Amino acid sequence: MSSPPIQWYPGHIAKAEKQLQEQLKRVDVVLEVLDARIPVASHHPQVADWIGEKPRILVLNRVDMIPNETKQEWITWFKERREKPYWTNAKAGKGIKAVKYAAQDAGAAMNQRRRDRGMRPRAVRAVVIGFPNVGKSALINRLVGRKAVASARKAGVTRQLQWVRISDEIELLDAPGVIPWRLENQQDAIKLAICEDIGEAAYDNQRVAAVFVDLLVELGFAEVLQSRYHLDPLTITGESFIQDLADKVYQGDKERVARLLLHDFRTGAMGQIPLELPNEF
Template sequence: MSPAIQWYPGHIAKAERQLKENLKRVDVVLEVLDARIPLATQHPQVKEWIQHKPRLLILNRMDMIPASLHHTWRKWFEERGETLYLTDAKQGKGVNAIAKAAQKMETGVNQRRRDRGMKPRPVRAVAIGFPNVGKSALINRLVGRKAVKSARRAGVTRQLQWVRISEEIELLDAPGIIPWRLDNQEDALKLAICEDIGEASYENQWVAATLVDLLKASDYGEVLTSRYGLDPTDRTGEEYIYQLGGDRYHGDVERVAVLLLNDFRKGIMGQIPLEMPYI
């Protein structure tokens, strides 16, 4: 049994405090989710923090799940009163719709300011979400240049930063936020598989074995057979990576674990969701 996955480094604790303070100054919230695990990447306290502020819910990495799921997830969230936007921030797909939606907020914000005898100002937005879900990549696409650091790993953004998108919109880039305690360890393992949590919090072999078990339990188990030449059907995930390590890499199980995780994370295995909308 692997130790529980927990990760709450000091920079996240500090950023969360600063984020709560800055939310008072913000007009609209962009909450960014990972399309592979939209439910596991919804922070349970966001609604409490933002109260009645408008929120745009963004499913990023739409390119990493089958296109057939795009409409399914959109409908699922709509049935729960949420308007969902789908983006591939890396390629810029769907980003214009986010900019237009945020810009519409500007009219309402400044009408209220004029009604109170105040001068117009740009609408203030904040991008929040778990680490490595693509917030910074989304901001860079909205700005049209590399305004903030972006990389495929958790913990790159470490402090809050305001960015001017246009004359009408200012956006606050916040470090990834994560609950101080991850009580749902199934979700925590999904975060680790998708690299949406710091690598210091988990063991690669345990997480890779969980990935194999999840693929076996879904419609994607055959991906393992076709890619690695080893059928997972009659093996646990742990047995699978140990045998693959023995067959290919002289018993180097850690190397196999990293290979499997990287192949999934980079999309080399294909478009594979780890969560489906539940009824």
């Protein structure tokens, strides 16, 4: 199925990215939020350059959407790379306290340096960054304990940078989702589209849904499609699966079927399905 490559870089993101790089000079600790279903694809390649030596807290959100055994495999994978991820379900408020304590601990070292120089301690300044719709605003609202910033299950809700005070100890900067101006890896771009971590204007639903079907078969989740839609994906391509299901239930409306498949995955109706496994990397 041929269609243009997935590229999406709206003006508000370009503007916010410049502002973010300015604000990073004032920040003590960085919380990078990844999508637990695609931890590698949802990591922004420029984050390391942006933050330099600042402490980074890695948050893998939507942990409820992957099986526990996959989570354990990722924990091992990150440990081998000397990283400790914090697992959250920001929507339900799970795993939030550990993230808050980690941010406070990272800031304690900064305040000790201030005391050593004869300066008064101040609130830790943290920034939450990541792709659009990975759950940054939901995480902030849970950390604050109230709805402090706009949050919704779609990309592009946060449009500008804003500081939110969590407590006397922490101030958080909510930044719009940041994406590379060019998505070099189109396989990653497709995964981001499947997970709705980039804006819908960036992609063709039918193309993305067809690749999604092929990906599920490749990852060993063919049975999920078979039992849910009563159609065997093992003998046909993802593109044919979309066509056959459209003919079967929607009078040939492939767009409707594509949206149905993506919606069922994104809302968890298909069950816990990771789109990346550690042994691939």
